Amino acid sequence: MNQTIVVKIGTSSLTNPSTGNLALSTIAGLVEVLSRLRAAGNNVILVTSGAVGVGCARLGLNERPRNIAVKQAVAAVGQGRLMRVYDDLFTSLQQPIAQVLLTRSDLVQRSRYINAHNTFAALLKLGVIPIVNENDTVAIEELKFGDNDTLSARVASLLEADWLFLLTDVDRLYSADPRSHPDAQPITLVTHIDQLAELEVQTGDRGSQWGTGGMMTKIAAARIATASGVRTVITEGKNPGNIEKILAGEPIGTHFEPQPQPGNARKRWIAYGLVPCGKIYLDQGAVNAIAKAGKSLLAAGITQVEGEFHNSDAVQLCDTTGREIARGIVNYSSSELKKIQGRQSVEITAILGYPGAETVVHRDNLVLSN
Numbered sequence: 001m002n003q004t005i006v007v008k009i010g011t012s013s014l015t016n017p018s019t020g021n022l023a024l025s026t027i028a029g030l031v032e033v034l035s036r037l038r039a040a041g042n043n044v045i046l047v048t049s050g051a052v053g054v055g056c057a058r059l060g061l062n063e064r065p066r067n068i069a070v071k072q073a074v075a076a077v078g079q080g081r082l083m084r085v086y087d088d089l090f091t092s093l094q095q096p097i098a099q100v101l102l103t104r105s106d107l108v109q110r111s112r113y114i115n116a117h118n119t120f121a122a123l124l125k126l127g128v129i130p131i132v133n134e135n136d137t138v139a140i141e142e143l144k145f146g147d148n149d150t151l152s153a154r155v156a157s158l159l160e161a162d163w164l165f166l167l168t169d170v171d172r173l174y175s176a177d178p179r180s181h182p183d184a185q186p187i188t189l190v191t192h193i194d195q196l197a198e199l200e201v202q203t204g205d206r207g208s209q210w211g212t213g214g215m216m217t218k219i220a221a222a223r224i225a226t227a228s229g230v231r232t233v234i235t236e237g238k239n240p241g242n243i244e245k246i247l248a249g250e251p252i253g254t255h256f257e258p259q260p261q262p263g264n265a266r267k268r269w270i271a272y273g274l275v276p277c278g279k280i281y282l283d284q285g286a287v288n289a290i291a292k293a294g295k296s297l298l299a300a301g302i303t304q305v306e307g308e309f310h311n312s313d314a315v316q317l318c319d320t321t322g323r324e325i326a327r328g329i330v331n332y333s334s335s336e337l338k339k340i341q342g343r344q345s346v347e348i349t350a351i352l353g354y355p356g357a358e359t360v361v362h363r364d365n366l367v368l369s370n
């Protein structure tokens with residue numbers, strides 16, 4: 001059966017950590033594997049990091065710049081070189097590719113989200129392998145994916161992919177960072193992401209010298225992808241042939257099983273496309289109504305409103321402890337909600353002086369967090 005396969009490769013696999021030069025044999029091996037998968041009739045998407053790393057090597061910088069403008073400038077240098085290398089290698093195998101640079105804001109607006117989906121669909125239909133990276137040169141801090149693990153998960157969710165492969169410089173997830181904990185235990189299968197908290201898996205908060213998020217962002221990516229129905233695998237980038245072995249059923253890397261009810265495309269957009277602008281805290285009755293009975297949120301169940309947002313913005317719905325239980329599109333602004341929180345729906349017109357929606361977040365615009 002033909003499948004949709006998203007592969008993400010990190011800077012740590014693409015470049016030699018000591019010299020910053022490209023790991024040519026790894027890249028060539030990956031190009032061969034992806035071209036074979038495409039020729040076999042699969043839809044293949046590559047999410048590649050490396051713009052900043054390659055840009056630094058080109059400019060002789062020996063560490064990742066901290067200054068944002070410099071980092072964005074360096075990414076502009078590196079992205080072109082990276083695509084040149086990919087295009088040379090894919091072209092020698094007669095495989096057409098396309099550069100797709102995304103920012104977080106491209107997925108926030110529903111029309112742009114659908115547009116991105118349609119462009120990917122057209123490229124795949126043309127037999128092209130889209131090569132995706134964050135548009136680092138123009139992305140602004142507040143509207144960034146921030147790391148390519150998250151970006152690849154959102155792309156996999158957008159495309160309803162069957163597989164997401166996160167290629168990195170370790171062979172799988174361990175109970176702790178194997179670099180600093182040589183006795184860390186390998187983890188081969190995660191049936192639900194919350195298992196990791198039970199196993200007390202430690203991820204640290206940063207990656208290798210050139211990587212961005214370390215294991216933490218890979219687990220966050222696995223959460224997004226599996227909740228969207230995408231099987232996710234963390235495996236080593238220097239052996240790209242593992243992708244085909246895994247597809248053939250070999251137990252390599254760490255597998256995260258897809259969750260059974262990924263929801264429809266619009267709900268996935270609400271959950272993973274939108275950027276929440278504020279928080280609404282709920283009492284226990286409202287939490288039960290939403291989480292257990294699948295009801296809409298009414299003003300009566302709101303105890304506190306945090307942040308400034310407008311009608312139609314995305315918000316997080318939190319329980320009394322502040323834990324996010326759902327996300328949704330709100331029918332009132334934060335200033336309106338502060339006036340009507342805790343009040344019955346029939347009182348709203350009198351309080352605001354004009355009629356408003358009966359629900360604060362309608363259940364069609366609400367997605368439970370997992």
Ligand SMILES: Nc1ncnc2c1ncn2[C@@H]1O[C@H](COP(=O)(O)OP(=O)(O)O)[C@@H](O)[C@H]1O
Nearest residue numbers: 010011012168174176177203207208211212214
């Ligand atoms: N629990 C863990 N299991 C495996 N690796 C871990 C873990 N916690 C932290 N790491 C570190 O994460 C690194 C990979 O992340 P990163 O450098 O960001 O890679 P990439 O560039 O591929 O995104 C590994 O080299 C490893 O040292």
Ligand SMILES: N[C@@H](CCC(=O)OP(=O)(O)O)C(=O)O
Nearest residue numbers: 011049050051052147148212
């Ligand atoms: N967009 C950035 C990559 C950011 C990133 O997530 O890097 P990595 O942790 O190596 O996957 C770049 O191309 O340098």
